[in-house]
Amino acid sequence: LPYLIKRGKGHIINIGSTAGMEVYEKGNVYCATKHAVLAISESLRAELSKKIRITTISPGSVNTPFIHQTKNKELLSKFKPSFESGMPVEWVASQIINAIEVEDGVNISEIIIRPFQITK
Numbered sequence: 001l002p003y004l005i006k007r008g009k010g011h012i013i014n015i016g017s018t019a020g021m022e023v024y025e026k027g028n029v030y031c032a033t034k035h036a037v038l039a040i041s042e043s044l045r046a047e048l049s050k051k052i053r054i055t056t057i058s059p060g061s062v063n064t065p066f067i068h069q070t071k072n073k074e075l076l077s078k079f080k081p082s083f084e085s086g087m088p089v090e091w092v093a094s095q096i097i098n099a100i101e102v103e104d105g106v107n108i109s110e111i112i113i114r115p116f117q118i119t120k
Helices: 002-007 028-048 065-069 073-084 089-100
Strands: 011-015 053-059 110-113
Touching (some): 011 028, 011 089, 053 089, 065 073
Parallel strands (some): 011 053, 053 110
């Protein structure tokens, strides 16, 4: 951060989660940490918006092995289907690229991305 401030140029991308905005049962610690990511980003933006860009990407369910980190069988059975039907990681990566490649003078402060399926 001191290097970016000194240069007066740079971009911090923080990865949050929709869980930072929409809490769920037994997700208190995870939801709180993801809410903290958003708060830290907002605070940095308030302080440094004239020097560097700060963007928070908050994805919903993403198809990663993250859910397998839990040892709680109840949470695993509850959330595993939403992870398996979640977005591919490339969708999140493309939003990071979009935020970085925006023209000078613009800062995309937050991107919320969720899986979307059209039902017939």
